[in-house]
Amino acid sequence: RTDSDRLWGSLMEMAKLGATPKGGVNRQALTDLDRHGRDLFIQWCRAEGCTIRIDNIGNIFARREGSDPTAKTVMAGSHLDSQPTGGKYDGCFGVLSGLEVIRTLNQHKITTQAPIEVVAWTNEEGCRFPPCMMGSGVFSGVLEFDAMMARSDAEGVTVSDALDAIHYRGNDEVSPSEIKTYFEPHIEQGPILEDTDTTIGVVIGGLGQKWFDLTLTGLEAHAGPTPMHLRRDAMMGAAEVTQALNRIANAHQPHGRGTVGCMTLHPGSRNVIPGQVKMTLDMRHWEPEALIAMGQSVATAVEEICQRHGLEYELTPTADFAPEHFNKMCVDTVRQAAEQLQLSHMDIISGAGHDAMFIGRVAPAAMIFIPCKDGISHNEIESAKPEHVHAGCNVLLHAMLDAAGI
Amino acid sequence: RTDSDRLWGSLMEMAKLGATPKGGVNRQALTDLDRHGRDLFIQWCRAEGCTIRIDNIGNIFARREGSDPTAKTVMAGSHLDSQPTGGKYDGCFGVLSGLEVIRTLNQHKITTQAPIEVVAWTNEEGCRFPPCMMGSGVFSGVLEFDAMMARSDAEGVTVSDALDAIHYRGNDEVSPSEIKTYFEPHIEQGPILEDTDTTIGVVIGGLGQKWFDLTLTGLEAHAGPTPMHLRRDAMMGAAEVTQALNRIANAHQPHGRGTVGCMTLHPGSRNVIPGQVKMTLDMRHWEPEALIAMGQSVATAVEEICQRHGLEYELTPTADFAPEHFNKMCVDTVRQAAEQLQLSHMDIISGAGHDAMFIGRVAPAAMIFIPCKDGISHNEIESAKPEHVHAGCNVLLHAMLDAAGI
Ligand SMILES: NC(=O)NCCC(=O)O
Numbered sequence: 001r002t003d004s005d006r007l008w009g010s011l012m013e014m015a016k017l018g019a020t021p022k023g024g025v026n027r028q029a030l031t032d033l034d035r036h037g038r039d040l041f042i043q044w045c046r047a048e049g050c051t052i053r054i055d056n057i058g059n060i061f062a063r064r065e066g067s068d069p070t071a072k073t074v075m076a077g078s079h080l081d082s083q084p085t086g087g088k089y090d091g092c093f094g095v096l097s098g099l100e101v102i103r104t105l106n107q108h109k110i111t112t113q114a115p116i117e118v119v120a121w122t123n124e125e126g127c128r129f130p131p132c133m134m135g136s137g138v139f140s141g142v143l144e145f146d147a148m149m150a151r152s153d154a155e156g157v158t159v160s161d162a163l164d165a166i167h168y169r170g171n172d173e174v175s176p177s178e179i180k181t182y183f184e185p186h187i188e189q190g191p192i193l194e195d196t197d198t199t200i201g202v203v204i205g206g207l208g209q210k211w212f213d214l215t216l217t218g219l220e221a222h223a224g225p226t227p228m229h230l231r232r233d234a235m236m237g238a239a240e241v242t243q244a245l246n247r248i249a250n251a252h253q254p255h256g257r258g259t260v261g262c263m264t265l266h267p268g269s270r271n272v273i274p275g276q277v278k279m280t281l282d283m284r285h286w287e288p289e290a291l292i293a294m295g296q297s298v299a300t301a302v303e304e305i306c307q308r309h310g311l312e313y314e315l316t317p318t319a320d321f322a323p324e325h326f327n328k329m330c331v332d333t334v335r336q337a338a339e340q341l342q343l344s345h346m347d348i349i350s351g352a353g354h355d356a357m358f359i360g361r362v363a364p365a366a367m368i369f370i371p372c373k374d375g376i377s378h379n380e381i382e383s384a385k386p387e388h389v390h391a392g393c394n395v396l397l398h399a400m401l402d403a404a405g406i
Numbered sequence: 407r408t409d410s411d412r413l414w415g416s417l418m419e420m421a422k423l424g425a426t427p428k429g430g431v432n433r434q435a436l437t438d439l440d441r442h443g444r445d446l447f448i449q450w451c452r453a454e455g456c457t458i459r460i461d462n463i464g465n466i467f468a469r470r471e472g473s474d475p476t477a478k479t480v481m482a483g484s485h486l487d488s489q490p491t492g493g494k495y496d497g498c499f500g501v502l503s504g505l506e507v508i509r510t511l512n513q514h515k516i517t518t519q520a521p522i523e524v525v526a527w528t529n530e531e532g533c534r535f536p537p538c539m540m541g542s543g544v545f546s547g548v549l550e551f552d553a554m555m556a557r558s559d560a561e562g563v564t565v566s567d568a569l570d571a572i573h574y575r576g577n578d579e580v581s582p583s584e585i586k587t588y589f590e591p592h593i594e595q596g597p598i599l600e601d602t603d604t605t606i607g608v609v610i611g612g613l614g615q616k617w618f619d620l621t622l623t624g625l626e627a628h629a630g631p632t633p634m635h636l637r638r639d640a641m642m643g644a645a646e647v648t649q650a651l652n653r654i655a656n657a658h659q660p661h662g663r664g665t666v667g668c669m670t671l672h673p674g675s676r677n678v679i680p681g682q683v684k685m686t687l688d689m690r691h692w693e694p695e696a697l698i699a700m701g702q703s704v705a706t707a708v709e710e711i712c713q714r715h716g717l718e719y720e721l722t723p724t725a726d727f728a729p730e731h732f733n734k735m736c737v738d739t740v741r742q743a744a745e746q747l748q749l750s751h752m753d754i755i756s757g758a759g760h761d762a763m764f765i766g767r768v769a770p771a772a773m774i775f776i777p778c779k780d781g782i783s784h785n786e787i788e789s790a791k792p793e794h795v796h797a798g799c800n801v802l803l804h805a806m807l808d809a810a811g812i
């Protein structure tokens with residue numbers, strides 16, 4: 001059994017870095033606070049005798065050797081970066097559960113056959129630099145390294161510059177072929193486990209995603225003398241696109257999702273018809289054909305809306321990931337671990353993207369979900385119960401021991 | 407006749423202060439650039455022998471004495487502040503036409519019976535600090551001085567602090583009762599004069615305005631795992647309010663206007679359902695009852711939309727001005743001046759708010775419009791022809807001489 005107080009203590013310690021007034025965390029990818037979080041994680045891993053590797057996109061691998069020098073690694077991990085108004089558990093729960101497994105093995109002087117490795121992936125959230133799961137995407141070859149280095153945030157800072165600024169561009173070569181199995185514990189970020197009073201979600205896969213940046217360009221003009229029928233109001237276009245996206249997502253239930261998270265109006269003056277609006281679109285679905293159909297419907301809607309309002313537009317994909325089905329054997333390992341521990345469990349599909357979804361393309365992978373309060377995450381009020389955190393970490397311990405052998 | 411090159415030269419000189427790359431001007435109220443504009447105007451007026459008065463909200467009055475010491479003032483003016491992406495003519499044309507009248511009278515050594523006064527009103531645009539026409543509003547008693555001093559910009563700077571920072575809080579007491587007549591030349595900012603190939607718009611009045619700040623509060627949550635039907639998406643509310651405002655304005659044609667100029671999403675992350683949206687609403691109409699009805703319809707729509715999406719809201723009025731009908735005699739003076747000068751002219755209603763609309767409540771007032779290119783203003787591409795600028799200034803000269811007597 002893992003030590004629930006030790007894990008909880010580390011979670012609370014990490015949450016101090018970027019703590020927000022409302023009890024959340026703002027520790028966005030490749031910021032100075034992200035650096036502090038990484039430093040702390042490495043310090044904790046070194047204290048457990050781990051060797052550290054850092055790859056070219058800043059993914060951190062902390063390794064505890066096994067008894068069999070030819071064995072592949074049993075890996076666990078997640079991410080340390082957060083949303084601008086994120087919570088304490090999203091990401092950190094997975095990384096620090098992996099560390100807690102190592103601490104428990106050390107404490108009980110258990111040597112596994114296969115090495116155990118804990119990983120913190122770079123920029124999982126994707127809010128500062130799209131797309132999400134950037135570090136695991138580059139690691140697994142789904143995302144192209146050079147293209148990701150050139151991605152920039154709203155201020156124009158590139159991933160490449162930000163990585164250098166925090167001194168986390170490594171040169172260790174870590175290959176997906178080293179991985180035997182990858183497990184990722186995470187809070188559910190949705191309401192299902194809580195609603196059904198279930199402790200463990202056995203994640204069978206995750207929704208595919210399509211993200212777009214959309215720029216609508218009309219003509220900025222005076223809000224008073226410009227007659228309604230002569231306007232080319234970019235905000236009218238943006239309002240209709242928002243509704244179209246919502247309608248399309250609703251037409252693809254139960255798995256469809258559609259969200260406009262960012263919108264900027266130019267010039268942004270009360271008595272000026274906006275000449276330009278920049279906005280983001282986030283679409284998700286479990287069935288590949290449905291996700292493609294949603295993307296096409298949105299593109300058609302944008303075209304029609306812009307024509308009607310006399311707007312020009314640019315619709316740029318920033319993320320495009322197919323739905324992921326996890327490896328059956330890995331999923332079974334998680335289910336069995338929950339059963340061994342006599343924890344209530346259910347199979348579940350992840351609505352959020354996770355690093356495991358990219359690792360799953362190049363190695364056997366699965367995830368362990370625990371409930372979070374009201375299903376809320378990406379919010380400072382995100383909360384999880386100590387007993388659930390403890391249960392999830394124990395499932396990880398059992399699954400890793402099962403995969404690594406003693 | 408006024409000197410068209412001299413007026414044009416001063417307009418271009420003033421436009422250098424806050425000049426934007428696309429040929430426009432960003433010289434927002436009570437900024438350091440506004441101070442430079444004010445300093446330049448005062449310097450030019452002093453060079454013409456004018457005495458300067460500055461009142462408690464920073465309105466600048468430049469006076470040329472008349473021969474009758476008991477006579478009231480014939481005043482002309484407008485504003486020197488601009489939109490964030492404004493043009494060279496909006497406001498400056500009126501102020502510098504007034505100055506050009508004084509220069510012309512000086513050049514020809516003409517003494518009027520009544521004194522002539524040119525005024526630059528503080529914060530006409532209202533984009534940094536709502537409402538618009540703040541300086542003339544306080545001067546005419548329509549807006550309350552203390553309340554206006556406490557208004558703040560998006561960064562939380564108050565009018566009071568900004569006024570002190572640029573050293574333009576005066577202590578001259580200038581009273582509306584000093585005014586015999588007030589004339590304000592301005593670009594039309596709409597398409598009518600250009601469309602009908604008319605040089606002079608004889609402005610009979612202006613649309614009333616209702617401005618609101620609207621905050622919609624829902625629940626920020628993850629864009630992936632949060633099912634559509636469980637969302638409290640503030641952006642969905644904002645999109646529907648935008649469309650409702652548009653629909654309501656369209657239902658009140660030909661005079662109804664509805665514009666959403668500003669919108670800010672919190673937290674503003676691509677994969678987060680916005681928990682809060684702050685937006686501005688701008689509504690206008692020529693008939694008082696219609697404007698009131700529009701305001702009520704919008705309030706009802708906001709209530710209904712928020713209920714449907716599970717949102718809370720705060721709808722705060724930031725401006726509320728009835729439509730203004732200018733003094734018939736003053737309007738006739740403008741029309742006669744245009745006729746004397748054999749300029750094509752037509753009666754017109756202003757869609758924009760103007761200082762003259764507040765001054766008109768406490769003294770006889772009227773306005774002189776000239777065409778602007780494509781009816782576009784509040785845009786860096788705003789443009790006016792030298793011959794129209796010259797014609798408008800000449801109408802002002804004739805109207806002022808008519809009102810002041812020689
Ligand atoms: N788990 C998580 O919050 N991932 C962020 C990427 C996403 O938007 O799904």
Ligand SMILES: NC(=O)NCCC(=O)O
Nearest residue numbers: 224271530531538758759
């Ligand atoms: N004339 C002008 O642009 N005034 C600004 C106030 C308004 O929005 O009408």
